[in-house]
Amino acid sequence: MKYILAVNPWIYDFAAYDFWMKPLGLLYLVGMLKESGLDVVLVDFLNRNHPCMPKKIKNSIYGKGHFLREAVETPAPLRQIPINRRFARYGVPPEELRRDLPQEPPTLILVTSTMTYWYVGVKESIEFLKDVYPEIPIVLGGIYPTLCFEHAKENIKADYILKGFAPESLEELIYRHTSIRPELKKYKRFNNWPAPTIEDLSSPTYGVITTSLGCPYRCPYCASYILHPNFETKSPEKIVKEIQKMSTIGAKDIAFYDDALLYNRTHTKDILKGIIEAKIDVRFHTPNAMHARFIDEETAALMKAAGFVSIYLGLETSDFSRQKSLGGKVFSGEFTRAVKYLKKTGLTEISAYILVGLPGQTPDEVKTTMEFCYENGVRPYLSEFSPIPKTPMWKLAVKTYNWHEPVDPLWHNNTLMPIFSPTFTPEIYYQLKRLQKKIVEKQSP
Template sequence: MKPKILLVNPPIYDFAAYDFWLKPYGLLSIAGYLRDKVDFKLFDYLDRLHPFVVKRNELESDRWGRGRLYCQKLPNPACLENIPRYFRRFGLPRELFIDFLTTQTQSDFVLIQTMMTYWYPGVQEVIEDIRNAWPKAKIILGGNYVTLCAKHAQELGADLSVEGTNLGPLAEFLDIEPDSEQPAFWQGYENLNVGVLKLTDGCPFNCTYCSVPKVYGKFKTRPLEHSLAELQLLCRLGVENIAFYDDALLFEPEKVLMPFLNEVLTRNIKMNFHSPNALNARFITSELAELMVRAGFKTFYLGFESASLEWQKRTGSKVSSDELAQASQYLIAAGAEPASITAYQILGHPQTDSQQLEASMRFVNSLGIRGMLADFSPIPGTPDGEFCRKWVDMDEPLFHNKTAFPIILLGFDETNRLKDLQRQLNRSLPNIQKH
């Protein structure tokens, strides 16, 4: 008999959360690798097509499949009680999961996705409910929080924590050999309108605030046929929007992104593509911009962070101001709407003096594209995250919270002033729409 596995994407405990094409892609990929050898069930607390959410039409999706998550207000956690923002629990109500557990046959294993390090209270909640309802089930955690805060995660009481990308311990624990040629288990959803793809792993840069180089090692491309098969599966399931979760999607584009997009055109696949995880403007040539627009890219999020040369050099020189300007021009010339091009800039980075954030925001605005402040989350094990021990206890992941840290560093008034300025600058752009 096949083992039974329940897959869970936990609720989020945070000051803010929005379904910005959020899918538990690590968990679905693992389930895909085990397909046919296991009986799966999926409970995704963040699924906005779940009947509970669909009934509340105030949570409708925007034209690219994003939208607000159902939420309930909570008191701030004790260590963040001085942060003057409302703390909430985002995702399906806890009772729905408890009902689900009491009406289903027990699974042998429960695989839980972990994501942002400071979202661990959601993982804790799920573990508690499973231990109460299904005491015999073996609980397995994997993903970003487990990888970055391994010691902390071990204290949550799971039976196995799969750190990083090595699936050996998982295969051994389940006694099943994963088949990494298989696409992710998208069939776990009854209704699906948004999918995710990842054509590459890792990144060739070494930014001082980022964990990717350490976790993934050398940049590698994934087999093109694998990604195309997964794209076809998503098309068959009726998906209209796909977000790329790559860290360096545009690096060596002739090896993977360009052949992938050429196939999309050859096969006449109509899909809206998005890049929420930031593209590197350095690699956008006029040819690549034209291909991306023609093949269906609708939104372009570019990682910029600061126009200050000193700050750029200090943090890894991933992109320069000229490269951002050039890339914006190429994208606009290729037919991208200027309002669909957004440059992210870090708010609350510890080298705040050299960052010259306000001047950088004005520079982005002068290019005629949108700016977006990406609140800084200090990550343990990175040079900048370790430096933040000066202000917060980095061994308590709640202090990595991206809403809290800029307020702790810059103060509430300064944080609000910069956010207001960003809104004003964006409103000053002609024909601006929400993208």
């Protein structure tokens, strides 16, 4: 049997939590390869439904929950950093995976990646796969090599490393190793992409989907436009069908991964109307932050009727001059109006992401933003700034943190922000976290 092995690697970090976290890009790619007639076996090293998961690991609501965790040695680039937390591997232990992996070697292995500072998980996973299948070529793709290509080339023992979505290169590679040409060029347009193959994950209780790629905004701390330079949508009919299919195979919850879910309001409204018409019974969540600016009264009502439950809005700050300097994706008045419309429908689980630790930001600004959320009846959700290479804010972060390039990607980790930031010391950061907790407790019914 000739098949391709697609792998979602381990995470190595101080903390990791399954906040509706699935390898969406890899699931789309598996769909494309299958549509092209290839056999693909997907192995999820993060699988939370693996039989080795102890019962005592508490699962949270809506499909979220903890990964299996095993403490590991702290990698060298982090050893001089004064942080009182253990580094760990998250996911299924190697000895379990060794039993699960097919005995017959694949013809090619594809490994995905996400956060730049999770490269240790990618490196370890690839070394493990090389040990199991020493003769089989491995291709690394995903966000990490797209943003840190040179680092990946120097540090990862993959046979091929791809930047961004590279259908031509991948098509050639697959042809070279399988003698089957998968016609990936036809997927250059997002509207032609198949559904993400969540059925290849073990007992998925939740699904993930995106209705669009990219974002027309250019917030200086965000890599969306580097990963997807153009904003593209998929037809509402296709999206509704994909959601319907996920619900049929057991997904009770679905998370939207869009960077700009409401940007094309007509498109989103058509999807919402389609879901309502098809009477699809799932709960929807928006962990990737929605654009408050585009929530009007009708959209809010449609969201509620379609089954939206947890709403995460991208606020970042309530400070007017910083809102402007960050590109003006939302102003406070627009945020307040959006929340009013959402609440009017009866939606209650509304949170707002607040950036903490941006170069030039003060703790008072973060505190005022949390109070602004409280006044609006919205849960503040602190999101620590993580510097991303190639973004406009990268150079400023390097200067503010007094770093000297090249910087190891492990230092991009948002957990380290209070250590590197000259303004948000660990003590100040924990004060802000305590305030956040107090506000959320006060807001709890």
